[in-house]
Amino acid sequence: MPEAELQLNEDQLLQYRKDNGFWRRFKRNKVAIFALALLVTILVAVIFAGYLTPYDNYQLDLNATFLFPGEQGHILGTDDVGRDLLTRILHGGRVSLTVALSSLLLGMSLGTLLGTAAGYMGKVSDNLIMRLMDGLAAFPTILLSLLLMTVLGPGIANLVIAMAVGNIPKFARLSRSLVCTEAQQDYILAERSLGASRGRIMFQHIWPNIFPTILAYGALHIGSAIIAEASLSFLGLGVAIPTASWGNILKSGKTVIETYPHISVFSGLAIVITAISFNLIGNGIRDALDKKLQ
Amino acid sequence: MAKTIFKRLVHSIPILFVVVTITFFVTRILPSDPAVAILGAEATPEDLAQLRESMGFNESYFSQYIDYIAGLLQGNLGHSYVHKQPVSQLIANVLPNTITLAVGGMIIAVLLGIPLGILAATHRNKSPDHAVSVLTLCGVSTPIFWLGLILALIFGVKLGWLPVMGRGSLEQGAWDYLSHMILPLATISTVPLANVVIITRSSIIDVVNKDFYKTLVAYGMPKRIIRKHMLKNALPAIINVIGIQLASALTGAILTETVFNWPGMGKLAADAITSRDYTLVQGCVLFMTIVYVIVNLIADIIACCVNPQSAKDT
Numbered sequence: 001m002p003e004a005e006l007q008l009n010e011d012q013l014l015q016y017r018k019d020n021g022f023w024r025r026f027k028r029n030k031v032a033i034f035a036l037a038l039l040v041t042i043l044v045a046v047i048f049a050g051y052l053t054p055y056d057n058y059q060l061d062l063n064a065t066f067l068f069p070g071e072q073g074h075i076l077g078t079d080d081v082g083r084d085l086l087t088r089i090l091h092g093g094r095v096s097l098t099v100a101l102s103s104l105l106l107g108m109s110l111g112t113l114l115g116t117a118a119g120y121m122g123k124v125s126d127n128l129i130m131r132l133m134d135g136l137a138a139f140p141t142i143l144l145s146l147l148l149m150t151v152l153g154p155g156i157a158n159l160v161i162a163m164a165v166g167n168i169p170k171f172a173r174l175s176r177s178l179v180c181t182e183a184q185q186d187y188i189l190a191e192r193s194l195g196a197s198r199g200r201i202m203f204q205h206i207w208p209n210i211f212p213t214i215l216a217y218g219a220l221h222i223g224s225a226i227i228a229e230a231s232l233s234f235l236g237l238g239v240a241i242p243t244a245s246w247g248n249i250l251k252s253g254k255t256v257i258e259t260y261p262h263i264s265v266f267s268g269l270a271i272v273i274t275a276i277s278f279n280l281i282g283n284g285i286r287d288a289l290d291k292k293l294q
Numbered sequence: 295m296a297k298t299i300f301k302r303l304v305h306s307i308p309i310l311f312v313v314v315t316i317t318f319f320v321t322r323i324l325p326s327d328p329a330v331a332i333l334g335a336e337a338t339p340e341d342l343a344q345l346r347e348s349m350g351f352n353e354s355y356f357s358q359y360i361d362y363i364a365g366l367l368q369g370n371l372g373h374s375y376v377h378k379q380p381v382s383q384l385i386a387n388v389l390p391n392t393i394t395l396a397v398g399g400m401i402i403a404v405l406l407g408i409p410l411g412i413l414a415a416t417h418r419n420k421s422p423d424h425a426v427s428v429l430t431l432c433g434v435s436t437p438i439f440w441l442g443l444i445l446a447l448i449f450g451v452k453l454g455w456l457p458v459m460g461r462g463s464l465e466q467g468a469w470d471y472l473s474h475m476i477l478p479l480a481t482i483s484t485v486p487l488a489n490v491v492i493i494t495r496s497s498i499i500d501v502v503n504k505d506f507y508k509t510l511v512a513y514g515m516p517k518r519i520i521r522k523h524m525l526k527n528a529l530p531a532i533i534n535v536i537g538i539q540l541a542s543a544l545t546g547a548i549l550t551e552t553v554f555n556w557p558g559m560g561k562l563a564a565d566a567i568t569s570r571d572y573t574l575v576q577g578c579v580l581f582m583t584i585v586y587v588i589v590n591l592i593a594d595i596i597a598c599c600v601n602p603q604s605a606k607d608t
Contacts, residue, residue: 135312138587140545143579146567150575151320227437231549234439235564250440254553257443258451265447268440275435 022212025288032284035277042274046097049090056087069262077262079252085263089270092244095156097274099239100225103160107167108218114168115175120183120202130176137169142231149237159238163228167221174217178210216289220282223275230271246271295602299595306591310584317580318362319355371577376569381577385559392558395550396543398475399482404536407487411494411532418499426491433488438546442481442553449477459555482550486539493535497528530597537593541586 026032045052069077069085077085118129136144148162182188183206191201226246232238233247234254241248246267253263365372371381414426449456457474501507501524510520548560555561559578566574 131308132312134309135316138309138313139316139579139583140542140586142548143545143582146548146563147317147320147576147579150567223435227435230437231439234437235548235552235567237567250437250443254443257447261447264440264443268437268444271440272432272436275437276431279431279435 022288026284029284029287032280032287035280035284038273039277039281042093042277043097046090046093049087049094052090053084053087055084069266077260079249079263080256085249085266088244088249089246089267092246092249092267093270093274095239095243095245096226096229096247096271099156099160099163099229099245100222103163103229104167104218104221104225106160106164108171108214110164111168111171112175112214115172116179116202116207118172119176119179120198120206126176129172133169133172136165137173139166141166142228145228145232146235146237149232154237154240156239156243159229159232163225163232166228167225170221171214171217175210175214178213179206182206182209212289216282216285219278219285222278222282226271226275226278295598298598298602302591302594302598306587309587313583313587314363314366314580315359317576317583318359366580371581372573374566374571374574374577376566376571376574381574382581384562384574385578385581388558388562391556392544392547392551392560394475395478395482395556395558396540396547398479399543400486400536400540402479402483403486403490403539406483407490408494408532411491412498414491414495415498415502423495426495430488430491433484433491436484437549438481438484439549439553441484442477442550445477445480446553478550478554478556481553482543482547485546486536486543489535489539490532493532494528497531498524501527526601530601533593533597533600537590537596540593541589544589545582545586 079085079088114129114133118126118133139147144166145162148165149158152158152162183201188201188205191205196205229238229245230247230250233245234251236251238247239245241252249267250264250271253260253265253267257264369382371385373379374381374384377384410426410429414423417423456476504527507520507523507527510523544559546560547556547558548564550556551558551560552564559582563575563578563582565571566578
């Protein structure tokens with residue numbers, strides 16, 4: 001809003017900026033605030049999983065298998081070997097969220113580095129990197145992760161890598177276009193004519209300006225990262241049992257869903273509620289940043 | 295326009311090339327021995343050596359790569375060691391089932407999605423818009439395999455209205471065939487539906503805010519003509535998304551098919567994962583990726599035919 005800013009004196013301008021800062025604008029979005037509160041609750045519950053329920057994550061109890069919700073003090077019931085479902089879901093949330101967030105962060109970092117290199121290091125590297133990204137983006141995400149998991153073998157670290165690779169091209173394309181736009185700004189020209197080095201311009205000037213947009217874009221993808229982890233675990237190439245994750249709890253409940261639906265229903269609900277809150281927060285951040293992001 | 299189409303065609307060749315190359319090197323260079331994967335960890339070193347020799351694993355990567363591409367050009371996606379059949383044959387057997395499911399799901403998504411998107415765009419920030427946005431939010435936040443399980447649980451198990459497993463046959467009557475399709479179609483169409491609604495809404499809002507559109511309205515043009523201009527300018531973006539979603543439905547059918555035991559390509563790949571038949575998994579992935587690229591290309595071309603202007607924007 002440059003016109004509004006021009007008519008104000010300096011104090012008013014500061015006040016205007018304060019009122020229209022990111023957090024102020026985000027706060028006006030009641031739905032996003034609600035989602036944030038919900039998410040914080042989920043995160044706290046998941047982080048302190050070990051203290052919230054009296055049961056152990058791996059403790060089998062063959063006298064208490066397939067209890068329905070509420071029976072014998074198990075709030076959400078128990079699974080096929082008598083483990084408390086609520087405990088499993090809370091611990092599983094730790095794994096699912098860790099995998100989703102770290103794969104996204106890894107993909108975001110690599111993608112941003114590659115995109116920056118493509119946008120700022122000349123035509124040859126630009127073409128080379130972006131054609132590679134086109135090829136990677138042509139793989140449907142879930143299939144690329146499946147392909148990589150067949151090669152890398154099971155394991156949580158491998159799962160994070162397999163999921164991250166699918167995210168690289170999205171962030172590379174975004175950061176490349178942001179870098180290209182930013183590099184054409186007058187202040188960059190001024191910096192360059194003052195003799196600033198490429199590295200200095202890149203890391204001191206361009207990156208700080210494009211980072212919020214990249215983070216907002218990342219926030220919009222957390223929900224789908226959680227679903228991606230669940231999908232891979234559901235197909236049997238994600239988190240391997242006995243480690244709990246939302247996806248593999250859901251998978252383990254699939255075979256008994258006709259008689260004991262609570263296992264799949266509650267683990268799925270955990271995914272849906274978390275994904276919805278992340279998506280709402282992502283939308284809120286996008287709107288508050290006032291940037292056009294698809 | 296012919297030039298644009300030609301450009302798109304040429305552009306997709308390096309993409310396919312990169313896809314094939316990535317698949318090849320990912321499956322050869324990373325530290326997993328295909329001979330061990332085929333014969334299992336218990337195989338004797340002699341057996342492994344013999345297999346490596348017969349499969350050409352001892353040749354240089356470059357000559358393997360040339361052989362691989364030559365094979366692909368002849369439609370050879372490798373050989374499944376579990377089914378003892380060529381991967382291309384296995385895919386050809388189940389491909390029609392996947393196409394039925396994905397195309398059917400897309401038809402539902404388009405028939406419901408475009409009107410819902412228009413409804414939301416024309417009632418912006420009013421209750422129809424809010425209702426539609428809640429639906430799309432749920433659509434993109436729900437894992438479709440979970441939705442499929444819940445639908446099967448409610449309509450198949452609790453109410454007993456619909457079958458939940460497998461594919462019906464026409465010999466048993468039209469109802470048997472159709473009833474087996476209802477739940478898988480409902481499941482596979484959710485994500486495309488949500489995405490079609492989102493893009494329809496946003497591209498119509500985009501058009502309505504453009505100066506030419508305001509001019510048309512201000513001049514008092516007949517509604518019919520205004521609508522024609524609105525659709526013509528909003529459609530390319532919508533068609534692009536339909537292309538992406540159809541491609542994703544064809545490839546993402548793996549989840550829906552696993553839930554409903556639908557004998558399609560996704561089920562084939564998922565079973566291959568369970569039986570560690572990795573040539574089959576990789577063959578399926580490569581095939582589906584090529585399908586994905588081609589479907590997107592066709593969508594691009596159609597969008598370009600509907601409104602040649604759109605090709606210049608991108």
